[in-house]
Amino acid sequence: MRRALGLAWVGIGLLGSVSAAEAQTLRVGVVQNAMPCSELENGQPRGSAVELWQNIATQRSWSYTTVALRTPNAAIDAAANGEVDLAVSCLNIIPERLEKADFSILYQEDSLAFLSRKTHQHQLLPLLKNLSSDSTLQDAIVLLMGITALGAAVLWWIGKGFHHKDISQQRRSFTFFKGWMMLVVGSGIYKMGDSPPSMAIVTLINISTLIITSIFVGTAATLVFQDYQPVDLSQKEWLIRALSEGVAVDGGTVSELWLKQQARALGQRALEQRIEPISGDEALIRALKRGTVSNVMADTGRIQRMSRQINDPSAYQISAQTFNRTPQAFVFGSGLSKAKRDQINLSISTMRFSGALEPILKRWNGA
Missing domain, CATH: 1.10.287 (Helix Hairpins)
Known part of the structure; x- marks a missing residue:
């Protein structure tokens, strides 16, 4: 009888610990200055990826706190080191990142693009x-x-x-x-x-x-x-010309990694020195308007948003892009339970299949 009572108490204790684990407040990292996906405005998170997460948290009745993360690369490291339970933004799934952390199922895909100052030279x-x-x-x-x-x-x-x-x-x-x-x-x-x-x-x-x-x-x-149509970034001659003019790239992102890899592959070290990592849409636009650089590179969604935000859009154009698209997702923290990972994936899949995700993405991408 005493043994049976002991086992019962152990079972109750395990159930209590599982319930406590399920009820814990999650630490959710939000990448700053990465609109339309994510940002912190007056301390409040916003963006398409943030709204997607908020929908999931509401459906699951999960409580969470927000942790500001400076760049997408910082988000990957924070998740891999267990500093956050989940990192939220449009985080591109690439081999270098998969070696560090686990991703959720994808919720959208995006390419890379250039926003460039239009040349006023005669094109006859x-x-x-x-x-x-x-x-x-x-x-x-x-x-x-x-x-x-x-x-x-x-x-x-x-x-x-x-x-x-x-x-x-x-x-x-x-x-x-x-x-x-x-x-x-x-x-x-x-x-x-x-x-x-x-x-x-x-x-x-x-x-x-x-x-x-x-x-x-x-x-x-x-x-x-x-x-007037964006060229394919696989055209090496165009890329060399753009790099020689100077490119401001969203720092700590796949854009920076991709561009530096391309510059090294071209075998011209001087071109890599013309890449200027900058964080935040406003800083990127300022560099372009000041003429410090002639081009800005980021995810296509961000480039499209910047082209609408700039004061004199007729003076700029989306000049080039990659036509291959990279999947984007959340990043799981190393300490997040398998049960919660499965629930997050299930929620994303359900929202994609039901059509509830598309209006969120369209609303923010058009903002």
């Missing part, structure tokens, strides 16, 4: 170079000149020359050339002949030139406006 020569090197434009020009030349020759043969007073020149070769150019530009082509065969040929040529001209204009417009 680069544009002409692009136009002259495009094979579609070259083919369209050759086709246009060939069809109209053939059409002019047939019309000349049918009508025994061009006899309208607005086409006739002193020399027959000049008359033929003028008629040909009229077909090319589509001006005054009704003067090329008034017989039914001539009119039919002129109509066919006109339709053909309209189609070819449409192809030409569409291709040229694409080349003109493609400079």
